[in-house]
Amino acid sequence: MSAGRWKVEHRFASGWADAGWTTDGAPDRFETKKLAEAAIDEFIADTASAFRAGYLAGAYLRRDYRAVKEDEG
Numbered sequence: 001m002s003a004g005r006w007k008v009e010h011r012f013a014s015g016w017a018d019a020g021w022t023t024d025g026a027p028d029r030f031e032t033k034k035l036a037e038a039a040i041d042e043f044i045a046d047t048a049s050a051f052r053a054g055y056l057a058g059a060y061l062r063r064d065y066r067a068v069k070e071d072e073g
Helices: 033-052
Strands: 006-012 017-018 066-070
Touching: 006 033, 033 066
Parallel strands: none
Antiparallel strands: 006 017, 006 066
16 A cells, blocks of 8 residues: 555444445545545535435435545544
8 A cells, every 4th residue: 555545434323444345346545634524525416416316315415424534544
C-alpha cells in the first residue's frame, strides 16, 4: 500500500470497514482526502436523487461514510 492513498469506509453494524467501492474490478482509491470526500458527497447526492425518483426506500446517510488513509483503519 502506498502512503497518501485514501479509501472510503462505511459504518456497518460491526463498525467501520472498507465500503468496497470498485471500478472495473479494482478497489477505488483516491490521491487526496478531498477527492475521497467529494466522491462520498457525490454518492450521497445520487442516493438522494434515487430516493426522490422512487428507486430507493431512503437516501443513504453521509455520517455513515468517511475517508481514511489506506494504511489506517
